[in-house]
Amino acid sequence: NAGVTQTPKFRVLKTGQSMTLLCAQDMNHEYMYWYRQDPGMGLRLIHYSVGEGTTAKGEVPDGYNVSRLKKQNFLLGLESAAPSQTSVYFCASSYLLGYNEQFFGPGTRLTVL
């Protein structure tokens, strides 16, 4: 039981390049989330999904797109990376929406030059 996994672990991009971060969970959770964490800051929600085929915007969605084609996977895309998107990205999943814990992946450290 791997829990929540994220690929890649590290990535360096040039401004304007695109990439996709992959999150996978094997707990059969309906709900999945993408957060970013910047130095000295708490985690901020980018997008989330309440089930296969659904997505919704979080607190800081600009510059990102997401897709949930399969229940176990949640993809975060950067179409044209900017230095302001340098951050650590965490994926999470949960059994319920609210009133329960979210399980987090190990994170992806992204640097945009």
Added chain:
Amino acid sequence: DQQVKQNSPSLSVQEGRISILNCDYTNSMFDYFLWYKKYPAEGPTFLISISSIKDKNEDGRFTVFLNKSAKHLSLHIVPSQPGDSAVYFCAASDDGGSQGNLIFGKGTKLSVKP
């Protein structure tokens, strides 16, 4: 405008003593609170939670206290151990988190010295 505030960026405690981490919130609609622990280069891991219908929840060495009138919660770790050294995040949600949003504080870095 920060809705969840952890005003102490760091805390240093001697092994065996009590660690008290504090968290304040401004949104009176928050009704569920969680504490997460994070080691470097790892994702946050859930520690303990409390619903607004309670004022205390205990799990082993960890106890969370909630004071709704003061909009304040605290995490007590007794006794503290060196392995507890990590960053602790307080998080809150409202209305059952119907929008899926946990609001996180900025974290407090706890150092437990042997």
